[in-house]
Amino acid sequence: MSNSFEPKILAFLCNWCSYAGADLAGVSRMQYPPNIRVVRFMCTGRIDPLFILKALTSGVDGVIIAGCHPSECHYGKGNLYTRRRILMTKKLLECIGIDPARLRLEWVAASEGPKFAQVIRDFTEETKKLGLNPLEALTRGEGIK
Amino acid sequence: MNYIEHVPTVCPCCGCGCGIELIVKNGEIAGIEPLKSHPVCKGKNCLKGKNAYRYATSDERLKTPLVKKNGKYEECSWDEAFALIAKKLTEADKDAVGFINSGKCANEDLYVIQKFARIVCKTNNLDNASRFCHSTSVPALLSTVGSGVMPTSTVSVEKADCILIMGPNLQETYPLLANKVLLARLRGAKIITVDPRKTPTVKILTDFYLQIQSSTDAALINGMMKIILEEGLEDKVFIEKRTSGFQDLRTYLDSLDLQEIEKITDIPVEKIKQAAVTYATAKNACILFNAGIAQYAAGIESIQALADMALLTGNYGKPGTGVNPLRGHSNGEGFGDMGTVPVFYPGFQKVNQETAQRFESMWGVEGLPSEPGLTYMDMVEKCSVLYIMGANPMMSAPDINKVRKEFEKMKLVVVQDIFMTDTAQMADVILPAASGAEKDGTITGVDRRVQRLRKAIEPVGNSLPDWEILCRLAGKMGFEKYFSFKTSEEIFEEIRKCVPQYHGITYERLERAGGIQWPCPDETHPGTDTMFVEKFATPDGLAHFQVAPGSAPLELPDEAYPxxxxxxxxxxxxxxxxxxxxxxxxxxxxxxxxxxxxxxxxxxxxxxxxxxxxxxxxxxxxxxxxxxxxxxxxxxxxxxxxxxxxxxxxxxxxxxxxxxxxxxxxxxxxxxxxxxxxxx
Amino acid sequence: MKTNLYLAWSSDRKIQETGNSGGAVTALLKFALEHKKVDAVLAVKKRNNSRFDAVPTLITDPGLIHETAGTLHFAPVSMVKIVKNYLDGARNMKIAVTCKPCDARAIIELAKRKQIQLENLFLIGLNCSGTFLPTVAEQMISEAYGENPQDLVKEEVDNGKLIITLKDGSTREKDLEELAQKGFEMRENCLRCSYKIPRMADIACGKWGNSGKEATFIEICSPKGHEFLDAAAENGALVMEAATSEQIEERKQEETAAVENAQAREQKELDVLKNYSPDERLKFWSSHLQRCIKCFGCRDACPLCYCKDCYLEPYRGCVAGGETPPDIMFQLIRLSHVADSCVNCGQCQDVCPMEIPLTRLYNCLNRELVRIFDYQPGVDVNQYPPLTIVTDQELFIDAPDIINITSAAE
Incomplete structure (x- = not known):
């Protein structure tokens, strides 16, 4: 785990809140690490745990999901379903042996540009400490002997 | 009211012979489950087993007899088809008729086709795809231990302390046998795999992997034997009591150079040594092999070398030992037992005057053929009439362009099958056969295990069980007397009379899952898990070491084909x-x-x-x-x-x-x- | 009737003798058919008279009920798939089903998902202390007991012992501990299962609490159950007497002991996994999962898996076709779908040709989710799976990781 390890992070953002928040962080020129690739969803409620698992088994080192605060979801309660799903997925990762800290759910409103930047900074730092995704070696067929 | 029935039967794919249950509802197969009480599969199936017999209800099933007229296939009646076939069979020259059969057919079907060939056409021109996978194993094992069958049972492979997988990709081709290897490994057994490809079996089941240069198997095994002798790991007592010919083998092995062998096989001597010592020091060591080493001209020698190594280390006659050929088809053992080959009558009785006379008195006929018949590819080349039951030479035979030309020359090609296979497309007459889910019968899997096939649904369309088609044809040709079977059980009763190994097996005794392993000499005998416990199947009861140097394959790579x-x-x-x-x-x-x-x-x-x-x-x-x-x-x-x-x-x-x-x-x-x- | 705890036995001598513990269950099944309370009965019978070869059977003729008499401990057959796949989810017929606790739980889970019409089923729950795989049992009788498995006419689990009765009437008994040391144990999931008494069925029947009498202790668990048993008693098919407080206490003690045992076992085995570091755990699971040959046995056997267009099929695009072993997504997708609702029936592990200890993985996850979401799979048909619902209270929580406001009841 050298200092030069740069984690690959996928950010699942929701159109109405966190994506707008990310936009705001951008136009406000807030600095945050460039490790994330953004996937925009209309609502985090669309996120199937399968996407998270696919990401983590395809070489991604961390997945951050940012949705609306409770009671602010554009579609009502989509973000609440997400919360439950993430709780389940984190436990699944723990059971299988992937550090659940590689998955995080945060709530970021459209006006919370600074919060968005901070969240990304924090998560990138944490994922950097966790190191390269161990599942990556597995799915390459090398197995862990 | 819904009525569901669980019909236990056997998977129609590989030779593992796993039990499956067909769940029949309103005359249709509504589901397929693994059979929990089956001793081999123990309630587990691979994906093929889980989808067994789904093809039975495919729209593409052959449903009526077809005759080629003006280049097109037209439906016809059974009588029409039979009339045409009977005419050509009667007109054909002696020895111009050949019967190619298949391990996909039940024992009863195979017994009837060889009876037909021998009584109606007076020929021993019978062969099948065992020519393509174990025609080297049989002479090799006959010359060493006297019999070409699997000497232990699938279930007992679990008991081995070392398993040498000489070629087969068990994980993909025999998954439930891979299960036994896995269970042995979980108990601490060491698994050695030899294969030029790093298959899933290598990656998942193996402790020691030898990535061999293709075709150099005999060299490897001889090298291993040399090391075993050098380390003093041979079983002197066993060699003394139960074998002959050791000295010649020792002289040959002494003459070998391990460095040469390393070059030939592309395996470092250290690795060969590790494999040899692991094999030789195991309490019970088992060798599994299949087409990977058998499908060579020099296959005979490679397999002889394997038998030598097992004999050298006393690894015969105990459960979980031996040199074990795996049969590819579900009835892979049965289609040897039933004598559907050019050199044996049923029960491995060699084709000669004496045997012919014995069967003449058993069947109540005269003039049975007593000369060995033509083998598979010879039939394709030399016969003018071919009757093909269940086989698909247009995909499984070598040099298909040549096979196609030969087929085009034939006077009559009859194909009896369930689908319009590549071979059926070359046929003049096509007869629709019933699948394994549509008839009763028995099949004999890789470890001599005779099991019941049970009818779950009615034959699709106008199809009929293979044996019934042949009986009707024989009847049309005036031989009804010898083919008056009404049920598959009647055929089995006759099989029991002429195949000594099946003597003690009856349909009733086969009711239990897992069947009975032959030899089973009488009706109280429980069947035989492991063979050669007391003596080998040779005339003197001893195993014979063979010097087997191996030889190069027939077509080596060159500049044009590298x-x-x-x-x-x-x-x-x-x-x-x-x-x-x-x-x-x-x-x-x-x-x-x-x-x-x-x-x-x-x-x-x-x-x-x-x-x-x-x-x-x-x-x-x-x-x-x-x-x-x-x-x-x-x-x-x-x-x-x-x-x-x-x-x-x-x-x-x-x-x-x-x-x-x-x-x-x-x-x-x-x-x-x-x-x-x-x-x- | 005020109480719901009874001792019961058949009024028919023949049924008393062929059935277990007075043949109450057999009598009820016969009664149900004779009086057209149901259209059919789904129970288990021996094939070829072998106690190791059980086959689920749908019976419409009361004269054939006797074939299903007697509890089989070596036949872990799942009744759920039969109802769902082959009996159209009981949409068109009323069926009485004899079921183990895991069967009953799976049926209730499928009922929640509208795959089974629970109103048309009468669930006769059978107490279960665990089953053996048939091939393991046969080997056990032969090697550990030294007897011919075909001579077996009855087997019972009592007080930590497995007691077998042979056809000559003699019995042999051995400690389950002793058998375990010889390598003969019940199925792994059974040893960790705390659902010994199927209170989620309409009635729960067993021998705990019968004070050694030839009687079945029946706990009535639903109004349907009351109605049914009243009718059976009125018709004289069944003789019932209220359970005494001693008998109730006896049963409670047996259950508590068995559950404690199971929980300790579960704790011990799953703690082993919990105490691994994440890397060790990953190594452990990957070494098992990489043996997968993609036989789909686990998915086909799992009562919770019923999707017509399964995510695991190659045409869905999530798991590439034709790979041995398949991408680990195959395992993870199934795990994430079944996660909160696994009823620990063990069918997945039974059918795996590569001996992957799936029940350990699924139990490990399910145990955590059950705790987080305060959810018991397969117990209450009105308790919806936690990932399918949200509550209004959750609109007011202020951090995503808070788990206490997750009441699953609506």
Whole structure:
């Protein structure tokens, strides 16, 4: 785990809140690490745990999901379903042996540009400490002997 | 009111003989479950087993007899078809008629076809695909231990402390046998695998992997034996009491140079030593082999060498030991037992005057043929009338372009099958057969296990069980007296009389899951798990060491054709794919052919992963998509033979001479090239 | 009737003798058919008279009920798939089903998902202390007991012992501990299962609490159950007497002991996994999962898996076709779908040709989710799976990781 390890992070953002928040962080020129690739969803409620698992088994080192605060979801309660799903997925990762800290759910409103930047900074730092995704070696067929 | 019935039967695919339950509702197969009480599969099936018999209700099933008229197939009645066949059979010259049968048929079907060939056509021209996979094993094992069958049982493989997997990709081709190897390994057994490809079996089940250069098996085994002697690990007591010919073998092994063997096999001496010592020091060591080493002319010697090594270390006569040939078909043992081969009558009774007379008195006939008949490829070449039951030579025989030409020359080709296979497309008369889910019968799997096939649904359309078709044909030709069977059980009762190994087996005794393993000499005998406990099946009861140096394959790579082609199977398809390619869940997994080549070879020819390539041999060419993988040895190309749009056997060809006449499916010379301007 | 705890036995001598513990269950099944309370009965019978070869059977003729008499401990057959796949989810017929607790739980889970019409089923729950795989049991009788498995006419689990009765009437008994040391144990999931008494069925029947009498202790668990048993008693098919407080206490003690045992076992085995570091755990699971040959046995056997267009099929695009072993997504997708609702029936592990200890993985995850979401799979048909619902209270929580406001009841 050298200092030069740069984690690959996928950010699942929701159109109405966190994506707008990310936009705001951008136009406000807030600095945050460039490790994330953004996937925009209309609502985090669309996120199937399968996407998270696919990401983590395809070489991604961390997945951050940012949705609306409770009671602010554009579609009502989509973000609440997400919360439950993430709780389940984190436990699944723990059971299988992937550090659940590689998955995080945060709530970021459209006006919370600074919060968005901070969240990304924090998560990138944490994922950097966790190191390269161990599942990556597995799915390459090398197995862990 | 819904009425559901659980019909226990056996999977129609590989020789493991796993139990399955067909769940029948309103006369249709509503589901398939593994049979929990089955001693071999223990309630587990592979994906093929889980989809067994789904093909039975495919729209493509042959439902009526067909006759070719003016280049087109027209439906006809059974009588019409029989009349045509009877005419041609009667008109044909002596020895111009051949019968190619299949391990996909039940014992009863096979017994009837050999009776038909011998009584009606007075010929021993009978053969089947065992020619293509164990025609080397049989002479090799006959010369050493006196019998070419699997000496222990699938269930007992679990008891081994060391298992040498000499070639077969068990994980994909015999998954429930792989299960036994796994159980042994979990108990602490050491698994050695020899294969030029790094298969899933290598990656998952193996402790010691020897990536051998194709065709050098005998050299490897002889090298291992030399090391065993050098280390003093041979079983002196066993050699003394139960074998003969050791001295000659010792002299030969002493003359070998391990450094030479390292060069030939491309395996470091250290690794050979590790494998040899592990094998020889195990309490019970088991060898499993199959087409990987048998499908060579020199297969006889490779297998003799294996038998030598097992004898050298006392690994015969105990459960979980021996040199075990695996049969590819569900009735892979049965189609030898029933005498559907040119050199044996039923029960391994050699074709000669004496045997012919014995059967004459048993069957109440005269003039049975007493000269050995033609083998598979000889029949294809020399016969003018071919009766093909269940076999698919247009995909499974070597040098298919040549086979096609031979078929075109024939006066009559009759194909009796369940689907319009590649071979059926060359036929003059096609007879619709009932599948294994539509008839009663017995099949005998890899470990001599005779099990019941049970009828779950009615034959589709106008199809009939194979044995019934032949009986009716015989009747039309005036031989009804000898073919008056009304049920498969009646046929089995006759089988019991002439096959001594089956003597104590009855349909009633076969009610229990798992069947009975022959030899079973009388009705109180429980069947035989392990053979050669007291003595071997040779005339003097001793095993005979054979000096088996091995030899080069028949067609070596050269400048024009610098690569070696090996053919094989994948887990999701079975053999020529007749059934599995028509099963959605299986075909969805692997729906097209592919070739595997090593990255170095790909680099040399500018080939990239996933593109179409051309494979060419002296006999023909095929085009397919390529998988570039480091799992395969440099210089070797792997092609599965399940796909009729990419016939691996267009490329293969050279066959050994007698006694085996084995085609070298695992080694022929090819060239590979990119396909320029190909439109996918 | 005020109480719901009874001792019951058949009024028919023949049924008393062929059935277990007074043949109450057999009598009820016969009564149900004779009086057209149901259209059919789904129970288990021996094939070829072998106690190791059980086959689920749908019976419409009361004269054939006797074939299903007697509890089989070596036959872990799942009744759920039969109802769902082959009997159209009981949409068109009323069926009485004899079921183990895991069967009953799975049926309730499928009922929640509208795959089974629970109103048409009468669930006769059978107490279960665990089953053996048939091939393991046969080997056990032969090697550990030294008897011919075909001579077996009855087997019972009592007080930590397995007691077998042979056809000559003699019995042999051995400690389950002793058998375990010889390598003969019940199925792994059974040893960790705390659902010994199927209170989620309409009635729960067993021998705990019968004070050694030839009687079945029946706990009535639903109004349907009351109605049914009243009718059976009125018709004279069944003789019932209220359970005494001693008998109730006896039963409670047996259950508590068995559950404690199971929980300790579960704790011990799953703690082993919990105490691994994440890397060790990953190594452990990957070494098992990489043996997978994609036989789909686990998915086909799992009562919770019923999707017509399954995510695992190659045409869905999530798991590439034709790979041995398949991409680990195959395992993870199934795990994430079944996660909160696994009823620990063990069918997945039974059918795996590569001996992957799936029940350990699924139990490991399920145990955590059950705790987090305060959810018991398969117990209350009105308790919806936690991932399918949200509550209004959750609109007011202020951090995503808070788990206490997750009441699953609506």
């Amino acid at each position: 690569y070696i082609l090996t053919t094989g199977r994948v887990s999701f398809h079975f053999h020529s794919g007749t059934t599995t390619r028509r099963t959605e869940r299986l075909n969805n997994e692997v729906s097209e052919a592919f070739a595997e080549i090593n990255p170095d070879d790909a680099g040399k020819t500018g080939i990239t992963d996933g593109e179409q390539i051309l494979l060419k041999s002296r006999r023909g060419e095929v085009m397919t998509r390529v998988r570039v993988t480091s799992d395969i040895k440099k210089g070797l190309v792997f092609l599965p033979w399940h796909f009729s749009e990419c016939l691996a056997n267009i490329l293969t060809g050279p066959c050994a001479g007698p006694p085996s006449k084995m085609p070298e499916f695992k080694f022929c010379a090819i060239n590979i090239a990119k396909v320029e301007n190909h439109e996918n």
